[in-house]
Amino acid sequence: MSDSPLLKTDLPGIPLKRGKVRDVYDLGEQLLLVSSDRISAFDWVLPTGIPDKGRVLTQVSNFWFDKLEVANHLLETDVTKMDLPEAVDLDPLVGRAVLVRKTKVVPIECVVRGYLAGSGWKEYQADGTVCGVTLPAGLKESDRLPEPIFTPATKAEAGDHDENISFEQMGQQIGTELAEELRRRSLDIYRQGVEHAKSVGILLADTKFEFGQVEGELILIDEVMTPDSSRFWPAAEYEPGHSQQSYDKQFVRDWLSASDWDKDSTPPELPNEVVVRTREKYIEACELITGAAFPWK
Numbered sequence: 001m002s003d004s005p006l007l008k009t010d011l012p013g014i015p016l017k018r019g020k021v022r023d024v025y026d027l028g029e030q031l032l033l034v035s036s037d038r039i040s041a042f043d044w045v046l047p048t049g050i051p052d053k054g055r056v057l058t059q060v061s062n063f064w065f066d067k068l069e070v071a072n073h074l075l076e077t078d079v080t081k082m083d084l085p086e087a088v089d090l091d092p093l094v095g096r097a098v099l100v101r102k103t104k105v106v107p108i109e110c111v112v113r114g115y116l117a118g119s120g121w122k123e124y125q126a127d128g129t130v131c132g133v134t135l136p137a138g139l140k141e142s143d144r145l146p147e148p149i150f151t152p153a154t155k156a157e158a159g160d161h162d163e164n165i166s167f168e169q170m171g172q173q174i175g176t177e178l179a180e181e182l183r184r185r186s187l188d189i190y191r192q193g194v195e196h197a198k199s200v201g202i203l204l205a206d207t208k209f210e211f212g213q214v215e216g217e218l219i220l221i222d223e224v225m226t227p228d229s230s231r232f233w234p235a236a237e238y239e240p241g242h243s244q245q246s247y248d249k250q251f252v253r254d255w256l257s258a259s260d261w262d263k264d265s266t267p268p269e270l271p272n273e274v275v276v277r278t279r280e281k282y283i284e285a286c287e288l289i290t291g292a293a294f295p296w297k
């Protein structure tokens with residue numbers, strides 16, 4: 001295994017924007033997206049990384065981009081074919097960097113939920129709706145919804161929470177036609193994802209897509225149905241009525257919850273045991289979804 005996590009990259013001479021997890025390099029008409037091993041929990045990026053987590057996210061996204069028949073941003077996944085400047089060390093980028101079409105990002109998080117969890121469950125308890133969608137009475141936490149629902153959110157500026165909005169508000173923000181198209185596509189991709197995930201024992205409880213526009217085309221961008229952008233639940237342990245164990249971050253959340261960290265200041269370093277077990281879960285999810293042995297074990 002790679003012994004130490006890749007917490008950040010600094011490619012010489014290329015303009016860089018850092019997201020929570022990805023280092024995004026601007027190459028003009030293209031972007032180089034590098035998934036680091038940073039991990040966030042309770043809305044904080046932790047000081048400790050999970051070795052190879054970035055590779056897991058990249059491999060899972062690449063799998064879906066290949067499997068789904070939808071227009072997407074992916075141009076190249078082989079770092080030796082990316083024509084990067086000579087001075088760039090390719091080794092740390094292998095398996096985690098992708099070259100993509102640079103788009104104008106639609107400023108909406110396209111969330112689809114098939115089960116009642118997280119902010120959806122909170123909103124439902126308060127008023128029986130999720131993002132303005134009225135749901136049947138009497139649902140329990142983690143219950144499966146009668147059918148998947150589209151529950152958009154605004155893309156928050158760095159450090160802020162995303163805010164759930166109604167479909168009407170989304171329409172006012174970006175236009176009704178585009179909103180309808182995004183809802184249709186998001187529900188369709190989610191359904192395809194659910195079907196495949198189910199066949200390998202994972203419940204894809206919900207997920208978030210991003211779309212971008214380029215040369216008049218609307219394409220799927222960012223990451224797709226990864227453990228970071230979705231709730232993956234082990235199907236064998238599914239039981240409504242309480243929150244579910246997540247596939248990947250459960251050890252991290254449990255350990256942080258049991259620690260004396262107040263969730264309102266710089267988080268503590270994770271112990272090695274939590275790192276090792278978390279890494280194993282990410283890799284397990286990756287192998288299940290992609291059906292291939294993880295190459296960097």
Ligand SMILES: Nc1ncnc2c1ncn2[C@@H]1O[C@H](COP(=O)(O)OP(=O)(O)O)[C@@H](O)[C@H]1O
Binds near residue numbers: 019021031105
């Ligand atoms: N094809 C693309 N065109 C433009 N921006 C993109 C594309 N794919 C992903 N992005 C953006 O790159 C960033 C990815 O970094 P990430 O660490 O996931 O950020 P965040 O903290 O916003 O989740 C996101 O802001 C995402 O919107």
Ligand SMILES: [Mg+2]
Binds near residue numbers: 019021222
């Ligand atoms: Mg992101």
